[in-house]
Amino acid sequence: MSPGMRLPRLFRTTPFRLTLLFLALFGAAASAFLAYIYVATAGEATRRTDQEITREMNSLVAAYERAGVDAVNQSLIERAASERPFLYLLMKSDGTRISGSIAESPLEDINAVPARASFSVTDFDVEGRPIKHPARGFQEHLRGGEILFVGADVSEDQAYVGKIVNALRGAGTLVVVLGLMGGVLVSRNVSRSMAGLTDVVTAVRNGDLGARAPVRGTRDEFDELAEGLNEMLDRLERSMAGHRHAGDAIAHDLRSPLTRLRARLEVAYLDVEAGKGDPEQALGQALEDTDGVLKTFGAVLAIARLQAAGSAPDQVLFDPAQLAADIAELYEPLCEDAGLDFQAEMAEGLQARGNQEFLAQALANLLDNAVKYTPSGGAIMLRVRRRSSGEIEFSITDTGPGVPEEDRPRVVERFVRLENSRSQPGAGLGLSLVGAVAEAHGGRLELAEGPGKVGEIGPGLRVALILPRAG
């Protein structure tokens, strides 16, 4: 089919087709109903007229039986003066008129039985113009051979039936017209709603991941669909950006340590060549440096993967206090050896959802940092509690130098190490990984001041890993 021959777009939509189907079914039902009304009203009017004619005929026949033709004649004269006169014709057996209000029998064969007829009578309006009135009636043969015809003007009945037919016709038209209009309206509405979604799908297919479906705020199923689509695209976009970012980040993050390693090897090589250096020591150093690069690579990869995945894999419900207690058990001797007072405070009966391995690693990183930066004689506190919002909070507070407020957002970034921490080992990835773990659980990381400055100690750092309420 060529495009020109196609139906307009609107008529091809599902809602419009459904409307047509609905209209056909509804039309059939309406037709049956209207047909019933027609039969019940118009048919009834005809039947009633026939009954009245029969009654009139019977009363005239009775008068004839009682008192003969003259009595019938008398009756006809009286009745012709009544308000709604019947039409009468009394004839001899050969059809010649004796008396009556019509000139001749409307029946062609005066002997026909049954002798019913529909005919018309001519009347004159006030201005003398002839008007034809529809009429119907029938004749009967009287005992003496005379023929009596009784009819009635049915123009009122017909007018009544006409009105009903008009009303039914109007009703039928209205059903079709309103149905079609409704169908067109619904289809256009649905089409417009669908068009927004279709446009977005087309745009995304063409590579524009930024396209979003309009949400009209009507809270209907189209809004729901649009919101769902938008959310899906958001996630897709984040994930794509994450992957792109991960590749860039890994390349960037590894270039500098590899460059450093290369420079060191080169220097060692020149030294050994010049007979100044010890080859064994140079190789040992190179191995150590390589391990360092691999460690960095592992951390960068873990962060990148978490960020790219968007959410941590294998999340299960678990007891956060148990997780923290296990990590505390691992780190407590280390703290003690470093001359730090270690305390743990766990709320009972909590539940959180997450990847326990990643969370354990995050807590381990935080404790690593706390131990590294807190001078001997200080204290470290690990706490697990539920916030009033229902969120689960793991917090680690130390009495180290802390992080100045203006630097706090920065230290979570990769490879950021504050000036006074450069003497400590590490690549500056610990907090970034913790941040990535928090984000991969739909949570966040909050940095705040510790217990405050007391003399030379403090003010300390309080890092909280917050997980959203489980379930």
Next chain:
Amino acid sequence: MRILIVEDDLEAAEAMDRGLTEGGHACVRAADGEEGLKAARDGEFDVMIVDRMMPKMDGVTLVETIRREGDQTPVLFLSALGEINDRVTGLQAGGDDYLVKPYAFAELSARVQALSRRRETGSVQTLLRVGELEMDLIGRSVCRQGKEIDLQPREFQLLEFMMRHAGQSVTRTMLLEKVWEYHFDPQTNVIDVHVSRLRSKIDKGFDRAMLLTVRGAGYRLEP
């Protein structure tokens, strides 16, 4: 020990072969999964080292196949895939240990040793004895030269692992994985602190140290 190395990276296989041969083991090498399966079916090995991703047949399929055929030889998976999921898949397929690339040879060697020992101690033991050390696994008690040593639960687990691998080097990563069941790499020497506490309990007051530090590898419990 007879060791089968199934690894498509020939240089890595060569390095493993050399290191393990120097350590007194006999190695057979296979360069892909199918070759590895054939070698595993043909020969008797004490340990198999199987790379996960190989041409023709991947390591997981290879191990699943030999396990179905009733071969219970301990398997150490090598893999560049280090996610928890990958580890679980490998262990479910019938692997006994999982080492993520890149690894230090000392780590590989220690794990191969640990796997071979595992097979020897097939029956359930209730009493472990290493030299002067005795561990009652049911009574949860340890004594050296008959003198009871009081241990924390985790120290007990740590010592149990060391006793089961007495005479072998165990690495810090192995301890963290097998005793604490963590698979990450702490930046601080948490494991060293635990080991030194255990050492002070089992060696202090005795004339000979049993728990030794192996430079560049980890620790060893000497009978």
